[in-house]
Amino acid sequence: MDKETRLVIIEKASKQVGPSVFWSTIIIITSFLPVFLLTGQEGRLFSPLAWTKTFILIVDAFVAISVTPVLLSLFLKGKFKPESSNPINRGLERVYGPILRWCLKWRKTTIGINILALLVAIPMLFRLGSEFMPPLDESSILFMPVTLPDISNAEAKRILQVQDKIIKSVPEVAQVLGKAGRANTATDNSPISMIETIIQLKPESEWRDGMTKAKIIAELDQKLQIPGVINGWTQPIINRINMLATGIRTDVGVKVYGQSLDSIAQVSQRVRNALQAIPGVKDLYIEPVTGGKYLEIQTRREELGRYGLAVNDVNAIVESALGGMSIGNTIEGRQRFSINLRLAQEYRNSLDRIRRIPIKLGAGGTVPLSAVADVRFVDGPPMIASENAQLRGAVLFNVRDRDLGSTVQEAIQKLNSELTNLPNGYRLEWSGQWENQIRANQTLKFIIPLVLIIIFLILYFSFGSFKEALLNLVTIPFAMIGGVFIVYFYGINLSVAVAVGFIALFGLAVETAMVMVVYLNEAMDQLVADKGNSSQTITKQDIRDYVFMGAAKRLRPKIMTVSVSLFGLIPVMWATGVGTDVMLPIVLPLIGGVFTSSIHILLVTPVVFEMTKEYELKKHGKIEIYDVKH
Secondary structure, eight states: OOHHHHHHHHHHHHHHHHHHHHHHHHHHHHHHGGGGGOOHHHHHHHHHHHHHHHHHHHHHHHHHHHHHHHHHHHHOOSOOOOGGGOHHHHHHHHHHHHHHHHHHHSHHHHHHHHHHHHHHHHHHHHHSOBOSSOOOOOSEEEEOOBOOTTOOHHHHHHHHHHHHHHHHTSTTEEEEEEEESOOSSTTOOOOTTBEEEEEEEOOGGGSOTTOOHHHHHHHHHHHTOOTTOBOOEEOHHHHHHHHHHHSOSSSEEEEEEESOHHHHHHHHHHHHHHHTTSTTEEEEEEEOSSOEEEEEEEEOHHHHHHHTOOHHHHHHHHIIIIIOEEEEEEEETTEEEEEEEOOOGGGSSSHHHHHTOEEEOTTSOEEEGGGTEEEEEEEEOSOOOEETTEEEEEEEEEEOSSOHHHHHHHHHHHHHHHOOOOOTTOEEEEEEHHHHHHHHHHHHHHHHHHHHHHHHHHHHHHHSOHHHHHHHHTHHHHHHHHHHHHHHHHTOOBOHHHHHHHHHHHHHHHHHHHHHHHHHHHHHHHHHHHHOSSTTTOOHHHHHHHHHHHHHTTHHHHHHHHHHHHHHHGGGGGOOSTTHHHHHHHHHHHHHHHHHHHHIIIIIHHHHHHHHHHHHHHHHSSOOOOOTTO
């Protein structure tokens, strides 16, 4: 073969498959574009993936039609061998040929089996659990127990030390650090009653046999059953995200809005009683809005007048004796510190001592504080939370051993049936991860149909035929069969990550289908060139023979398209380390879907294509030829 002939063949082949490769790549790009419509946490997590994939595929689309033909002209030289000389190709054709002939012979059975598989997958899809995002293993644990709101500093310190000692006794724990209260900052409003303990775990290779993170948490929870303490388990990063995004420090929370803290506490208790028997609800507790202890010093004005004192005189003494009075500053290097003066601890550690605080009279002498004021402890809110100009309480819980979606749905049904007589002006609102899941689901209900419409429009403008576009698009539901099956048997819950995996699957499935339809239409071109385009010259057997040729004789590029996708995805299934929890739900639908879509494209698409051409021949007396070479 001389150079000119070789270049003509390469040019012809490039014109044949180049446009379809280009358009199939464009379909993958556009199918992923709606991911940019995701907002919140899911948008921040998946937008880098979408940007990266989009830019790579844009370059790939142009490389496929520009650089690839040039590279072929440079490297395809010397003596060429037919495809039959490749042993792998011969083996694939020996297996694929008889199966395809059987499918073309038993067309209704073939289509029926595929439809049956689709009908089985649909109820499996609805039986899958749901969650907002798959939990990311942060390789550490955040233990957040809550005590009574009137706990003293000394008791909180004692509980903290006991808990740290118990936690450190577990062999899998490397380090533990607990904190009670908050720093002197407005960004952390943690009261003394809320303890935060970060638990760093040893590498999994050093864990006991059969130990998992869930088992470690269960063991720690059993050992840390302290009276008056309600345990809570989460992870450091997701806890901060939840608190910043929704104000809830657990997976799910029921916010109770109202006008009175006492009434909010009563409604919260009713909510807690309704939720505690629901399977999957763990670490259930009420965010305290009452039960705090306050020292109240109420002056008696008639007594003040008798001693010739003013209210400000008493307030100044109480402020300096108990709170402390600034008397100056000290400078140490570049740091400046305030010097405060107040009574020593032993003179202000009980009500009796506080009542004996002396107050100097203007005429000379002193009187105790109890002579002009009532000193007592009173109940009050440990912390006041408000949202949208309303007081707010919350019932908080985590979800374990069950998916978040079904747990919250059951909880919603139970609250709707049992809490039917809330006081006027009081309402409940679900928050936490459920709030994110509702927002993401609303977005996905818009995104997924948009993806399908975009793919269909590109197919229509690519082929110029409604039927050809529909023939390619019908691959998508059959691709979902494998995705649903593998997600179901892997025990993965439906989440935004799984939805992104299915969106990516749509583009991959259509890409392979376009390659098949190109070769089938090429076979029809050859049929018309050989026998003309008339029902007088073309028989049903002719259509079957040429459909078989178009499907079987171009098997290698189709298998290569599928194999490249699988070879890039399957290693993720064995990946370990931080991040694999989110990667696996994305990859599983792709792996399962590529398998079933390949089966559908290789076996069912030729059957449907043959039936379409037979219908055209019978109705119009000729078959329709589409210019898929552009």
